[in-house]
Amino acid sequence: MTDQISAATGASDVTSQTPAIELIGLTKKFGDTTVVDHLSLDIRRGEFFSLLGPSGCGKTTTLRMIAGFSDATEGRILLGGQDVTSVQPHKRNVNTVFQSYALFDHLDVEGNVGFGLKRKGLDKSEISRRVNDMLELVDLGGRKSAKPRELSGGQKQRVALARALVNRPEVLLLDEPLAALDLKLRHRMQVELKEIQREVGITFVFVTHDQDEALTLSDRIAIMNNGVIEQCGTPEDVYERPKTVFAAGFIGTSNLMTGTYSAGAVTVAPGLRVELPGHPELIDGSTASIAIRPEKIWIADFEPDMVRVHGTVAATVYHGATTQYLVNISPEIQLTVVEQNLVRSHHDDRWSDGDSVEIGWKPEHVVVIG
Amino acid sequence: MASETVPTTGRRRSVEGKPTFAVAFTALFLFVLYVPIVVVVLFSFNSKKSLSVFGGFSTRWYQDFFNDEGLLSSLRASLFISTVTMLCSIVLGTMLALALERVTSRPARITGTVALIPLVTPEIVTGVAALLFFTGLGMKLSLTTVIIAEITFSISYVAVIVRGRLSSMSDEVEEAARDLGCTPFQALRLVVLPTILPALIAAGLLIFALVFDDFILAFFTTGIDPQPLSVRIYSEIRMTISPAINAVGTCMLLVSVLLISLSLVVPRLLGRKDSSLDLISGG
Numbered sequence: 063m064t065d066q067i068s069a070a071t072g073a074s075d076v077t078s079q080t081p082a083i084e085l086i087g088l089t090k091k092f093g094d095t096t097v098v099d100h101l102s103l104d105i106r107r108g109e110f111f112s113l114l115g116p117s118g119c120g121k122t123t124t125l126r127m128i129a130g131f132s133d134a135t136e137g138r139i140l141l142g143g144q145d146v147t148s149v150q151p152h153k154r155n156v157n158t159v160f161q162s163y164a165l166f167d168h169l170d171v172e173g174n175v176g177f178g179l180k181r182k183g184l185d186k187s188e189i190s191r192r193v194n195d196m197l198e199l200v201d202l203g204g205r206k207s208a209k210p211r212e213l214s215g216g217q218k219q220r221v222a223l224a225r226a227l228v229n230r231p232e233v234l235l236l237d238e239p240l241a242a243l244d245l246k247l248r249h250r251m252q253v254e255l256k257e258i259q260r261e262v263g264i265t266f267v268f269v270t271h272d273q274d275e276a277l278t279l280s281d282r283i284a285i286m287n288n289g290v291i292e293q294c295g296t297p298e299d300v301y302e303r304p305k306t307v308f309a310a311g312f313i314g315t316s317n318l319m320t321g322t323y324s325a326g327a328v329t330v331a332p333g334l335r336v337e338l339p340g341h342p343e344l345i346d347g348s349t350a351s352i353a354i355r356p357e358k359i360w361i362a363d364f365e366p367d368m369v370r371v372h373g374t375v376a377a378t379v380y381h382g383a384t385t386q387y388l389v390n391i392s393p394e395i396q397l398t399v400v401e402q403n404l405v406r407s408h409h410d411d412r413w414s415d416g417d418s419v420e421i422g423w424k425p426e427h428v429v430v431i432g
Numbered sequence: 433m434a435s436e437t438v439p440t441t442g443r444r445r446s447v448e449g450k451p452t453f454a455v456a457f458t459a460l461f462l463f464v465l466y467v468p469i470v471v472v473v474l475f476s477f478n479s480k481k482s483l484s485v486f487g488g489f490s491t492r493w494y495q496d497f498f499n500d501e502g503l504l505s506s507l508r509a510s511l512f513i514s515t516v517t518m519l520c521s522i523v524l525g526t527m528l529a530l531a532l533e534r535v536t537s538r539p540a541r542i543t544g545t546v547a548l549i550p551l552v553t554p555e556i557v558t559g560v561a562a563l564l565f566f567t568g569l570g571m572k573l574s575l576t577t578v579i580i581a582e583i584t585f586s587i588s589y590v591a592v593i594v595r596g597r598l599s600s601m602s603d604e605v606e607e608a609a610r611d612l613g614c615t616p617f618q619a620l621r622l623v624v625l626p627t628i629l630p631a632l633i634a635a636g637l638l639i640f641a642l643v644f645d646d647f648i649l650a651f652f653t654t655g656i657d658p659q660p661l662s663v664r665i666y667s668e669i670r671m672t673i674s675p676a677i678n679a680v681g682t683c684m685l686l687v688s689v690l691l692i693s694l695s696l697v698v699p700r701l702l703g704r705k706d707s708s709l710d711l712i713s714g715g
Contacts, residue, residue: 225612
């Protein structure tokens with residue numbers, strides 16, 4: 063099974079330098095509204111690539127343009143080096159897993175999965191062999207003759223995935239495929255999706271608004287907002303080193319402070335200077351935004367060289383493995399601090415609302431944003 | 433009895449917990465609904481000419497009916513009208529439904545509403561309008577004019593039923609077909625039409641039944657010979673009341689029952705769990 067699919071994709075290794083997808087100045091306008099704005103992006107072969115962003119950021123429209131369901135207003139789309147900008151959807155070597163699964167009600171599981179191969183005119187024995195292999199891969203070998211209406215949400219999702227993958231497309235497009243599943247099933251499908259992607263080696267382009275999903279699954283993530291890419295990089299890149307205020311705010315919780323830089327510190331509120339050592343590139347008098355992840359702020363047991371700030375605990379939220387403190391360091395600025403329940407595992411050991419505390423962080427954990 | 437009273441509702445219920453009043457009322461309802469029909473069927477086998485006294489079993493009225501060339505030609509005319517109307521209105525109504533589902537512009541939405549007006553227009557208005565239209569054009573009244581009138585009236589029904597099914601089908605289904613290698617026409621033929629097939633069957637059977645026993649439109653738009661069966665029965669009854677009419681009625685009933693049975697069976701033969709009856713009743 064694995065051999066067959068890697069054999070199919072292996073042929074493209076000759077041109078492995080060519081990206082699977084190149085988007086060049088891709089723009090989509092609906093009337094006066096620009097949904098996707100001069101977007102340029104290279105997606106590598108065999109990569110699990112996520113388009114992450116809030117609803118209305120243009121991620122689904124981008125995916126629909128790659129699939130061919132939506133025409134680009136401007137710009138070009140290249141699939142494996144070939145310009146497909148004006149090619150009809152049925153002639154593009156991509157397949158899509160739809161959010162609603164979009165299974166064909168009048169066909170059984172086998173008929174659904176074999177639909178694309180039948181359109182390609184493959185002979186019956188070949189179709190049935192590939193359909194069987196694919197159904198084994200998605201763990202649905204025993205449900206060949208079931209109708210879509212007889213399947214659970216998770217099973218429908220697998221049929222939709224199998225129906226797309228069985229065609230061995232150059233690129234598989236996935237439009238929030240896990241959004242309709244409940245939390246537990248979603249987590250299981252995330253693991254399975256990643257395993258399947260590794261096994262078949264096909265380029266996956268995954269659209270999601272769920273940052274956890276994107277971080278867990280992706281080789282690279284593009285964070286989209288208002289039709290443009292805010293940042294593109296590995297999960298670690300976008301989490302640890304956000305480049306824009308939006309990227310810092312959208313992924314995880316960010317403690318974001320903005321102020322004027324001078325002499326190794328940022329004035330984030332009147333009379334409140336936060337030290338910012340080790341940034342010779344900053345010019346005195348310039349505006350700087352700094353972000354620190356909640357888990358990187360300490361609330362006691364400081365190490366030498368840490369930047370420390372005084373504050374008051376505004377709220378305490380117990381999460382089991384961790385405790386989250388909201389600490390006001392000025393009337394306007396509230397920082398989120400997350401601490402493992404390791405040393406202070408008993409309630410009485412933890413701080414409570416109104417306590418005066420000192421918090422601190424290592425200078426290298428501070429991210430300075432433009 | 434008191435022990436069987438459900439305290440929470442305070443309503444009187446039988447031992448099985450079913451409300452006795454509802455059961456009795458349902459029985460009365462079914463009785464009123466079906467007894468007249470049973471009487472017609474029963475008297476179609478009457479050996480006497482009487483319409484009130486049953487004198488024994490015979491099939492003489494059926495023989496009368498099947499020997500009456502006038503009635504038979506009317507039956508053939510009605511079957512012809514119903515079949516042609518059904519086929520034409522299914523095609524046109526489905527096209528209308530597909531267009532209205534897809535286009536979201538203001539004129540399209542207005543058209544969608546206008547297309548529903550025949551459902552609520554009094555049929556007599558439609559009939560008079562059709563008659564004036566045909567005579568205004570100088571068309572000779574015939575089966576053709578009946579068919580044209582019935583089609584205009586039937587398209588709305590088809591469009592409503594088909595739209596109901598289409599709106600429960602995600603747009604992504606058609607896109608999925610395109611994604612898997614279908615041209616737009618193949619997507620329609622291989623995915624959209626099979627998906628809405630139960631609705632098409634339901635609409636077709638409904639139109640056939642409606643048109644087959646339609647009287648008003650047929651009365652206004654028919655020529656002299658042959659007349660549709662409903663019009664023929666009306667004119668026969670005005671002259672002589674023959675028990676043969678009971679035989680004709682029973683045959684028409686048989687056709688209806690057959691159609692309903694088909695609407696149940698055909699989707700199952702196609703491998704569906706839902707039948708077209710579910711679609712009509714909204715189940």
